[in-house]
Each structure stands twice: as structure tokens, then as C-alpha cells.
Amino acid sequence: MISNLNLETQGQPEAAPASAPLSKPSTKNSLAPAPFPKVALIIERHGRKPARLVPILQEVQEEYRYLPPDILSYVARSLNIAPARVFGVATFYAHFAIKPKGKHLVRLCDGTACHVKDSVPILDAIRFRLGVTEAQPTTRDLLFTVETVACLGACGLAPVLVVDDQVYGAMTPEKALAVLESVREQERKEPSP
């Protein structure tokens, strides 16, 4: 039973009725259990409110490392909003990825402070070494994804490189490549899950 499609922003939408789409009768998914129990849980936790779309997608991405289309569809159905709107939100915010990301997230700060301290040659060197581009930021082996980020707030250490959660300050192209090499070496020795 799909009802109450919330497309307008006027007035705070109420939570969809508890009996909403998951238990939809007479459709092909009717007898199947919730296809993505973890996502279902996240949506429940946010009270099935369409207004919570952004935090829901954040938590879903935490779970899957990106936002696969079938999950986005599922989120849309569960919140009773149009899938096109969910897709629109997922592609609007830089934090969301609709393509799988690599195991290690390499983020180079390109805030003003880092930029004037020559972050671009570092980025070029990293991309060249890993064979990635702005359009294709992930290595074929899905080991690295290279992104730029507009300021990490560590301008005192410019230029700054962040690999996963580790911050490296005062980078040069050589130092940055050495950092990546050490990550790769670590993977060779004992691959992380």
C-alpha cells in the first residue's frame, strides 16, 4: 500500500503508517521478508520520516560504503517518496557515492591554504601513480579511491593528505607516494578485511 507520497515541503510530514510498503499485499515482493534488514532497521530508527532522508542515506552508506540503486529504491519505497527524489538527493551531496569506493579512501585537501602550498602537484602525482582520474577516482582493484576535499580544517599543516582516518601534514609528491606505498605494502603483507 503506497500512499501519502510526500513531495511537498509544506508542513512537517508525519511518519508513514506502520503498515506501509513493507507488507504490501498483492505485489511480487509481498511474501518476501524485508530484502535489506539492516536498511529496514535504519529506516525504522528514523521513524520512516522522509525528512530524515539525508541521515538515513548516511547510515546506509556507512553500512555498504556506497549507495547501490536497489537499496536507494528500497529506501524510496519504504519512505513513500519517489525514487527519483532519492536519487536526486544521493547525487547532490558530495559525501554520497553511487559507485563503489575503494577499500582505502585517499583524500587530498584542496582548501585554499593547501592549494597555495602546492597541493595540486601532489594530487597529480597520486592520480598518475594509481592510474585514476577525477571521473574515475577508484583503482581497478578497488583498493584506493582518490578524492579531493575542500578543507579539512588542518590548514596549519598544509598541504594535508588523509588516508582513511590518518592525517599526514606538510606533504610533498614524494612523501605522499611513500604513504600510499606503505598502505599497499601493508595490504600485501596482511590484507585487511
Next chain:
Amino acid sequence: MIGPSTESALPAIGRRRVIVCAGTGCVANGAYPVFQAFTDQIKAAGIAATTEFKAEESDQPGAPLRLNQSGCQGFCQMGPLVTILPEGILYTKVRLADVPEIVASTLVGHDIVKRLLYVDPGTKKPCQGVAEIPFYQRQQRFVLRECGTIDPASVEEYLTHGGYTAARKAITAMTPEGICREILQSGLRGRGGGGFPTGRKWEAARTQRSAKKYVICNADEGDPGAFMNRSVMEGNPHSVLEGLMIAARAIGADETLIYVRTEYPLAVARMKQAVKDAQRLGFLGTNAFGSGQTFTCEVLEGAGAFVCGEETAMIASIEGHRGMPRPKPPFPAQSGLWGKPTIINNVETLAHCVRIINEGAESFRKLGTAQSPGTKTFALTGHVANTGLIEVPFGTTLREIVIQIGGGITDRRGRIGPNNFKAVQIGGPSGGCLTADHLDLPLDYDSLRSVGAMIGSGGLVAMNQKTCMVSIARFFMDFTQRESCGKCVLCREGTRQMLTLLDDIIAGRATGETLVLLEKLAHAVQKGSLCGLGKSAPNPVLTTLRYFRAEYDAHVFHKCCPTGQCKALAKPSIDADKCKGCQACQKKCPVGAITGDRKQAHVIDPAKCTACGTCADTCKFDAVVGV
């Protein structure tokens, strides 16, 4: 002169404390392992110590040593920072290996480890504490007062510093009208960039008839090169929460939200913890301070969109939509979140309100200028000796900030020199580039606007002579065109075309027409865009066109980038007066473009040169120019 920070932050009695700065800069430099090492070493040395704040212990002379982490102390360049009280010793660049020595010498033996003190590059004198360090001397820490001393995770410590007295006063002893009046009288203007009088915004929302109203704290600090709000949230989260409660009381809202940039995980965690603690103590909830009034607060994370710093875009984002601004009117104070009256205030603005309520509008007006009272935090970065987080009164000149606090401009090798200064970029992507002519301009909202820049959120990037201003304009244009929401034509297409035109200039494809078109387009985008992002996006281009026209002309008409940063237009040459004929560059040149005998001035063959810049990096005498 000592900033108020050190005076008031020092506990009245001589309790021994070790404070490790855990701001982002220091953490990146290894502050956490240093803190752990202190914990271990102090224990090993047999010193009674605690990491927890207990109010009843604080005034006892025999209390155990207190070891805690603090928020950003500002002097990021020199991290990790370790402060030892009661002496007020500041150790800089503390490494793991230094910890045993500090414990043995200073904590056990009461000696100072001289090699870890900050040395004033001007006087070459080691400075024992912040009182002697020029970086701090010129500052007036108002919102950052407790930032960097108190344990941000301890609400109890915040309370002993007068925490929540302002919120309690506002909620239990002041009327909403009274609060709005006080804020209006203080002359406080929005610290997020616009500079709109906060009191007027509140008053507009207060007089709206609506059972439901909202207050949102704008903590979506997206400006590349700014981290002031982050530091306040990480270093003193309760001050933000308290300001939010005052604002809620002032307009008659019961629900507040904090919209934090997702790239700031620690700030998110700190704010969430602060909300929990405030709930536990009954400050938030259905009976705030026993007043019978309800105040709630929720921390939301942005998802990476600069435009969400714009009020209506932020509201759209909170409502679960794409963060696209809508036209105003209606203003959020009339119809905001879920169509209800809503005010949105920046982190720093709210933190200021706490002290205004505590100490009165008059006290606030003593700092700053008549039209821009109070202080402002800046993220001072770029080619300055001392980068970091600073707070100064409005009216302070650029020279004081860049030269005195920042310690001067560095060249490409990090050397400070009087002739290195070229420009200051203030206000990030919405701001502008100022020149040496503006060094004595007293900074405030109106003076900056008069020269085409704006305070913005407070990013302040100093640039040396080797910085190409066309390329800086391009950098900001690239940023704004990526961050444009894509809604209105002028911003979406206009910023993209401005980038294309700048690319033409940088690549040597431009003609005089290009410059004319760029300027016309910039004006159209500035005047016609839907929201503040688009309206301010051309500022970096327009200010550089205004103040660095010759540099544009060099690119366009002489096909030459004077700094050599634009590779396609770099024309390296060797200054015969400076060249000593050492042949070092000849040996390094990958294409063999440099000739010249020993002790004779060398020459670069432009036909062979690829402008890679190796020679300039190699030359010890700065004889290579134009690359």
C-alpha cells in the same frame, strides 16, 4: 600585553595541570600518542594524577595533578602543544620521545625543557609561555577564551567557568523582548559572513505569531581555508549550545538544531556529547532550569555541500531535499523550517551571545569598532610564519594580523622577508584578494565591503610573491562552480563559463575580448544570481581584476605568467646579477636547456625549456625568475 585568555584561564590557585592540545592540527601531528605517553609516564613517576575534572578538587592546593586534552589552542603550526600549569609553560612540537624528559625535568624537577619552547624568529629569544609569544600577544580571545584550556568533554569544568549562567538568566530571569534588546544593543552582527545584525533577525522572528518556531545553528563551515567554527565546537561545545538556548528563548522556539559539516567528526561527537550532558543536568528538556519551558536540541550532519551554508538551502537539506536555495522573501524568520519562523545563526555568533548576556551589551561594545563591535576569529593560513586560529577585535589592521600575529610572510623556501607579501585572500570563495595597499585597512564588515571583499566566515590566506593571482581566481572559481547547486542559470552556467574563460587566460588562448567578457559575466552573475553563493562567487575574480590587472594583462597580451605558476605561460630566465655561475642548475636541468661557463651568468634556451621549475628549486641564490 597579555590576551584575556591567559588571565582568566589560569586557575586562581596553583594546581598542577598538563594540557595537551587535541585540536585537529595537533592530533594530526601526533597529540594522542603524546597524551597517552604522559598518562603512562606520570603514573610511572609515581605522581598522583587524574584525567577527570572534579569541581571540589579544583581549589585544593594538594589536589592530584590533572591531565587533560583541550580544544584547539590556535598555534597549529607548532603542534602538538603541551601546556604546563601553574607556571604557564608552553612546549611546542612535542614528540613522543620528549615526554619522559618533560615529566622528569618539569613535573618532577621543576625545570624547563628549553629546547621545546617557542623561539621568536625575530628576537631569537625562547618564550616560556603564551604571554611572551607574539602570536598570542596581539589577540583578544573572547569566544575562544576557554577554548584550549578547559576539557571540552567535561560539562562540570564548563560550569565552574561560569557555564550556563547566561542561559539560566535568559530563560528564568529575562523576557524574550529583553534578550532581543540586549543583543540589538550589543550591535552583534552575524559572524557567518553576511554581517546582518543578530538582534534584528531575532526580533523579526520573535514578533512572528506562531506556536512553533525553530533555531538552527549553522555549523556547516564549508569555506576552504576556514576552521574557526570547528575549533569552537571542538574546544568549547557547551558555549554553542548555551547560545542556541538563549536564541530559542529570545524568539520563543522550543526546538533547536545544529547542522554540522560531516567532515568534522570530532565536532559532531563533541556537540552530541554536550547535548547529552545538558539533558542530564536538566538544562535541555521539558523543564529547562526548572522554568517549566521546553528546549530540545538535535545535532544533524551535513552531507558535503557548501551551498547548504545558505539559509534556505540548509532548511531544504534538513527537510530531506537537495540543498537548493529558494528565493527570499519569504525570509526564514517569517517562513523557514517546515514553514515556521526560523532563525539560523552561525556558531561563533551564538557563542558571542553567551558573554553578551553574562556581561552585558556595553562590555561587548568595548571591543571592536562602532559599526562592527566585538571580536572575530580568523583562520590565518597560507604563506605566514605562524598559521593557526586567531581572534582579534574588529578594527585590527591586516598588517597586525599578517605581520605581527602571523609573524611575517614566507617565501617559497619558508624564509620570512619584508618583501614577500603579495596579497591576502579574505572571506574564502565569497571574498576577495587584497593588496599591500590594504595592509593598514582596519578590518570590519563595511571596510571590507567597500574594497570588494567580505569577512565571509573568516578564512584569511596570506600569499607571497610567487603566487599567481589569475590562478588563485581560477582556484576559487573552480570551487564555486563545483559547489553551485545548479538551480539558477547565472550561477550554474555563469560560474562554469567564468572558469572556462580563466582557463583560456591561463593557457594563453585569451584575447582582450576574453577579459571584457569575463568582467561582464562576473557582474551579471554577481547581480543576478538567486542566492548568496552565486552573488558572491565572482568576488575573487572581480577583486583580482581590480587590484592585479597587470597580472591579467601579462597573461593575456604578453602570454606570460610573471610568477611562472601557469605552466603554459611560464618564461623562465636567469637574473644575471644574482647568478653566481655555480652550474648547479645546468646539472639538474632534465632537457639541457641551460648553458653558461662556471662563474659566468647562465642562460636558459627558451626553445628547449619545458618550464618544469627544477632550476628554480635548485638555485640557492634565487637567480631563476619567471617559473
Next chain:
Amino acid sequence: MTTSVPTKTLNIDGLDVAINGERNLLELIRKADIELPTFCYHSDLSVYGACRLCLVEIEGRGIQSACSTPPEAGLKVRTHTEEIREIRKISIELLLANHDQQCPTCLKSNSCQLKSVARQLGVDRVRFKRVHEPEPLDYSSVALIRDPNKCILCGDCVRFCAEVQSVGAIDFAYRGHDAAVLPAFGQGLGDGECINCGQCAAVCTTGALTPRPEIDEVWRALNDPTKFVVAQVAPAVRVALGEEFGLEPGVVTSGQMVAALKRLGFERVYDTSFAADLTVLEEANEFLRRKAKNENLPQFTSCCPGWVKFAEQYFPDLLPQLSTCRSPQQMLGALCKELLPAEINRERKDIVVVSVMPCTAKKFEAKRPEFTHDGSPDVDHVLTTQELARMIIEAGLRYDKLKPESYDMPMGFKTGAGVLFGNSGGVSEAVLRYAAEKVSGETLRSPDFHAVRGEDGLRLATVEIGGQVLKLAVVHGLKNARTLADKVRRGKTDLDLIEVMACPGGCIGGAGQPVSRNADVRRLRTRGIYDVDKNLDLHKSQENHFVNEVYTRHLGEIGGKRAHKLLHTCYVPRFPVEATPPATPGVTTTP
């Protein structure tokens, strides 16, 4: 003497203009007969503020968009300052730089707003470079073509789909210069929730969304000597086709239209209104049966294919309440393919049924698999009103010179009731004209039921027939339908019959009609429909003796077995979007 209320005025370009409840400055400026250009302003939709063309200079406030500024007394407004002219021209140049400017071959060429605004503003060059890579066209929908290279992101389509239809099949995706209007996951328009109403194309300011033409297929059939090509024309077409030839909206040109179809080579020209009369008999009887048993009420009408797909997607639980009647188009198609072979001694496969519809969803309906038998669809091709006009132009026919001709019998004969199907409220009125006599056994004094007429998107009417009180609802716009269906689902209504039309004003406002952005056009077309009804001799479907003859000779009794086989259908619940879209998100690149 009456006390005069001082009129509030503001000043536009030196003229004082009275404020009279206008929603915004733009409306007021246009009321003052100044044609301020816009792309993203649409009076039926929310204010968007994106095209920046309606910028004006307000004294003391600087440059503001007129569409988002409430009129206030005393404002001094200038609409064409040098600065504003420059900004407007630059805006158009910026759009044109990335716009696929194949104007001569563009389907929207004659009604393109980008083109007309560029001319209006005197934009005579484009100084900016193209920075967008060309993208493939989306041919995945049978009803519409999406050309991303022509989209200027005014968002009218997005807002119409969401705000008026509550479907949201397309939305903005990505941001900055990558921003685009896309179906979910960038898949094809035909793969998702689109209900094919085509209103996105109707409001599209350029040729980015257009009805998918079937002109070539029809020409091919007409030129194929082995085919016997039959046309059927929907009621709403006759009041709008003339617009394409310079006539006022609502002017009825059935005679020329039939003549044109004959000249194009159609062997027979039938009137879909004939099938509408049939529908009335079937649907009214179905309704009275349900009413007597008090089951599956309220009954929803089923002649609008946009609504049917909408119900299948979002209200699968209410499908038993939809009338099982096929739409008039499909009834007539089925009858043609069933009856003509014997009459003209040809095989079913040689008969080609072409319908001329005001509607794009009819293209989708005709291709539903349940309406194809032995590889031959009941309706082979669907032309929109616009397409028929184009064929007439292609054939070089001078519309105004055509000598009126008549529809072919028997399926060209209709009553006024059948024609009323062309606008919102018409189906209800036609059913009432039948049901009232059937229930009471008496002849109606006047056939008109004014209670169900009107313009509102959701109208309720209570009608007494034969001592029985019937409660009806008439809705157009699927958002209104959703509101009502939600109430029905929750058991919150005591309605008997609900008429649903997806398009504003019903079929006369369909997306296949000549393009207009004016509500007045709909009003005039509606008046045309009621005029046709008035001018016809017969007004009640039960008076259509050709319909009665079809029953006696071919169908048997109303609602009987054979009638069911040819005139009724069943519905399938649809999931809005399949869980897993194609591996490579994108669109089909070949038509």
C-alpha cells in the same frame, strides 16, 4: 454614496498600476501588458526563481526577481534597465552555449520558448563555448522522448510531475554544471514510474521533452496498398486542432478534420465518441450493479490511461474498485478489428487502426500487451493532435480550404454524452444522463448536470436520481486523485463514483494538444466541447441507435460475456520501480 477605498498602487516603468490581489510582482507586470520573459514561472506551479529573466530593479532594494516579490504599495519598479537587459542577454547566451541548437529539425521548433525569448531580447550572438559533452537521447518510453541536450533546467517538468501529478518520475540529479533532470538512477523514462501523461512535455520550455511521434509508421501504413487504414478521433481533438492552423481554441473543425484524414488516405474515419457512448452503457451498468450489491464502491472511472497506471502503481489495493471498462480508444479499436474483417472481407492483420488523441498516455495504453491479439494490436498507432496537424502540413493540405466531410457510419455516430468525455466532469455527466433514466424509468427533462461541471481540481457533487442520492467526485490532476484515493483507502468517504482524469481540465488539456501555457485555452476548449453537445441532436448515450445495433448484432447484452471479452479489461499491480535497474545506468540510444 459609497466610501471609496483608496487603491494601492505601485509604479512600473513610470506607470502607476493598481494592486489587485496579485500573488507576485511578475503577475502585476504582465497585467500591465509588459511581457517580461520567463522560463521557470508557471502559474499552476510553485515559484522557483531559477531562470533569472524576470529580474527587475526595485528602488532601494536593487535587482530582484519579480516572480518571488510580493507586490507592495509604493514600490518603484523598472523592468528594462541597461544592467538588467545585459544580465538577461547573458543568461540566454549562457543557455544557448550548451543548448543543442538544431532548431529546424526540433519537434518543438514552433513553440520553443528559448527560441522566442532569445528573439524577444535581441540576443544575436553567443560568446561562450560549449562545455557539455553531448548525451544520448532517451527513447525508452513509448510516449515521450527525452533529449538532455536541450534541457535548460527550468524545472517546470519536475514541478509539474511532483506538484500536480504527485508522481515525481523525474527530478533534478547531480549538482553544479552536472545538474540534470533525470528519471531515478538515470534510467530510461520508460523504465520507471512515469505514467506517460506527458504534461512534462507540455510545460517543457524547449524540446527536451516531446511526445514521441508515430507519424512515419502511419505514413508507411497509409502508403501500403495491402493495409486498410482506419482512423478514430477522440472528442477533445476537434476543439483544439484548429489552433495549429491559426484558429481560436475551442473552435470546432470536425468537418475539415475528417476531410483532412480522408485526404491523407484513411479509408474510414470513426469517432471515438461512439465508443464513449458504449462506455457509458457498460460503465453505468457496472456501477448500478455494484451499487445494488454495495460492493467495490466507490467506483473509479478507467478511461484515463495515465490514471490507470498511476492506480496500478500506488493503489494496487483499490484496483478492484476501478471500472473494468476499457477506455473508449481500446473499445473502438477492438470493435474495428473484430467487426471490420467480415464487413470488408479482409484479414485482421491487414486492418490498421490509428487513433488521434489529445494524449500521450494513449500511446502507452495501445501498447499494453493485453490489447494485442494474434500479434495485431487493437490500436496500431496513436497520433496526438499535434502529430495530425503535422501530417496535414506535411501533405501540403490547406486546412482552411478543406471541404467539410462526415464521419463514417456506424462508428462515427455519437451523442453529446460521448463527446463530453473530452473534458473533466464529462464522463460523470454522461453516466448520470444514462443512469438517471435507467433508475427512474423516466425521461430526463434536461440532460445537463451542472453539478459535475467546473474547473476545480477536486469537485464533489450530490445528485438525486430516481429517489436515490448519488455522491460523485470529479478530479483532475493526479495529486488530487491521490488525496481522494487515500481517503477511500482509509474508508473516509461515502462516495459512489469517482471520475479521474490525469491532465488539467481533462483530455482537452492533454499533452498531445497544441502547446499552450495558458489556462484560458483550456477554458475555451471546454466551452467548445459543451457547444458540440448542445448542437448535437442526441445527448444521451442510450439514444445512440448505432450503439444499440452493435449490441443486438454483435455484442449481446450490456455487460454480457461477449461485451466483456471486447470491452472490458483487468489490471495488474505494478511496483513503481523495479528493485534492480540495468547494470549500466543509462538510456537506450536507439529509437
